[in-house]
Amino acid sequence: MSSERYNPKVSEPTWQKAWDMAGSFVTSNSSSKPKYYVLEMFPYPSGRIHMGHVRNYTMGDVIARYRKACGYDVLHPMGWDAFGMPAENAAMERKVHPGKWTYDNIATMRAQLKSMGLAIDWSREFATCDPSYYGHEQRMFIEFYRAGLVERKVSVVNWDPVDQTVLANEQVIDGKGWRSGAPVEKRELAQWFLKISDFSEELLSALDTLTDWPEKVRLMQRNWIGKSEGLRFSFALEDAEGNLLDERLTVYTTRHDTIFGASFCAISADHELTRKAAEDSDLITAFRRECASLGTSEEAIERAEKKGVPLAIYARHPFDPSRKLPVFAANFVLIGYGEGAVFGCPAHDQRDLDFARKYGLDVIPVVARKGEENVEIGAVALIEKDQASVHLINSAFLNGMSVDEAKSEVARRLEEMGIGERTTNYRLRDWGVSRQRYWGCPIPFIHCPSCGVVEVPLDQLPVVLPDDVTFDKPGNPLDRNEEWKSVSCPKCSQHAQRETDTFDTFIDSSWYFARFCSPHASEPVDLDAANYWMPVDQYIGGIEHAILHLLYSRFFARAMKITGHLGIEEPFKSLFTQGMVIHETYKSSSGEWLMPSQVSREGDGWVETSSGNPVLASPAEKMSKSKRNVIDPDDIIDKYGADTARWFMLSDTPPERDIEWTEAGVLGAWRFVQRIWRIIGEVAEFDVDVTAASLRAASGHPAALALRRVTHSTIASVGEDISALRFNRAIARLYELVNAIAASLSTGENAGTAMRVTQREAVSALVQLFAPMMPHLAEECWKVLGHEGLVCEAPWPAHDPALLASDEVTIVIQVNGKKRGELTVEKGLSREALEEACLNHDSVVRSLNGMSVRKVIVVPGKLVNIVAA
């Protein structure tokens, strides 16, 4: 028997090398087996891997290894989402070139990932900042442009006047730039857009086909696309003296039933009418500036106090020209949605009510519950969810109608009057892809003074980022790199300039999964390879990507199909969103955050290890550098090995939930590794032959049969649980199997050959079942047990259904729905005999206590409920 402890430090690199030598995870593009493409969202090379990566890639790895064992041709690749702002920030702060910073990080993180023992085909690896990747992206963008999927238009950005740069919403803090502290301005820039909004309906309705996606992600996308059936109509406008103006005000509404409750109109600060009014009003100009300081984030706009300024123009109510609705410029109306103008109905919309109260506008209730028509609106708007119980009041010809009837009637009349039309509106906006930054894919266009916007000829791709750039001045380094910028126009050969904007990095991640099918192809995607591998069968990543990345990728697949680069529209067949890794936080008595390594347990609490001072521990939250509650995967792998870390990540907590990293939990996983090693060592000594015949003979012994039943039911359930990504349940079953094997070893019944054969069968199955989770330990055990070859190449064990069947069944007996006892009976027992047996059962007689039986409910094979009174 092997008395030594299992040493992952020696074993893990050995087996990683063995898999490498055997090419176990290298995938060709042709196989007679069914294909399975498993993909985890590729990492941003931030410097080092974190525990979130460990969790994400472990889950994908379990699936990849399991599917391989089940006989699939598995594609499980890895790459790097390598463009983005952190590289530029590093360049500014540490004077290191973004490219060098990025590739150095990739080297570090690749080594870290390899130490996890992932079953990845590394021959397909690429980084999105490789010109050999982004060149194809440029070509596809030009093809999208030719196909009418691209548009140039003006849009609003957050502008930092000091840093001379566009700011991301997260870089705008309280209306100020994060680095400069200068108040942020809104600025209009001509930018490139992908016309995703042309696909709103398609992207929405196809969500119904994504049945293997989490319902919540589909719902989030549905809400994001935001389809609404409404009415666009226009008001006649007049000035303060009552003179009719030439222009009309077009609004969009989904609540046209409340038209008689309208008491004002609100338009965006960026609306044409507001701009015009600002020309001769300092007040309105100031208001426009104030709105601009809110930035472009929808959240900031919605949270801000509702404010407005009157424009001294009035909208005539379409059904009662004597009613004048004052028109306000308001900070809560978004220019990009609908018409950038709304009518306000304060009684039935909280935002409108707050606004009306502030500016002393009328509040007219027009919808009320039947029988409760005398409604008083206080500080809370009346929003009735139950449409059936309400009807219209105070609304002339609409009185008494339901909300839907009133909507139809208003729409019909306004259409008849020629000033309205029913429209479907979507919240989804076109995808602005221009970024005024260096570390991104150059947008392959040239601006010519005579020809305008001109494509870079395909044979001149890729447009490569220049290396000689400096970050010592504000603004985009590409924009001041005259040598790179200056080109001759491909059409007229005049002096022209390159586009200096680069792509949003979401473009890079919108097609990488397709590139993995043929990472070295001279086309963006080799169609044969993509037709074979796509769609991704199982995609795994964080819920934070539920909307943008996944929606953009769905759009990209459609765009690539149109331009002939892909044959499918939905790139991800099944989606899984995993939870975060969280950890307790610690604060010293002086209020500084402490790292987990700086504190130690004392009694019920924590102390600072160096000083013994008490430490305040707070509940676990997302690991973050700022709160110092970060555990470095390298430290864990060094101390316990990758298998222990992997096992812990999969145990206990369901994968979609946040998992709390605890030292005690890791130790538990570590002890389990050693426990398996001891048991395998013990059983490996048994000199018995496991054959069909010896197993059949073993089944004749009750104790052996019992263990065989556990083994085979574990085989059946672990496979099911892994397929359904219920790793925590699979692991609970494995614990049960180990407990059963250990118990059989300690009772002395191991002496018989029958038992030894059964135990050998059990441990071999055990090793195969945990192999996807702890692959290194599994290889080591497999070898000790004397099996040929690698366990990662071995087929998944099959269970014997005959061993799962039983001729007895335990029935729960209830009286009035409460459990009173149980009864084990033969499977085929008749209903009458079962009822009789239950009614005579001691516990039933006792709890009936003289009551008479009214009814007996029998759930076959499960339960009998006796209803008595």
Add this chain to the structure above:
RNA sequence: GCGGACGUGGCGAAACUGGUAGACGCAAGGGACUUAAAAUCCCUCGACUUCGGUCAUGCGGGUUCGACCCCCGCCGUCCGCACCA
């Protein structure tokens, strides 16, 4: 503000389609082995109890023979909001 999710022992959780609430693990307590410690093994482990049971799945109602599960209303926590990736 708008949208979404989640809530079960000391802790992570399980409970398959409305049918035994708490599998499995962690922590804790007790014991064995040991000169001792570590490691390992065994036992106990929701609360109360007159030992018959009773109460328990965030709170309050409802549907049902039966509800962690379905419905209505609250409370709490977390996440997203279009240039972070």
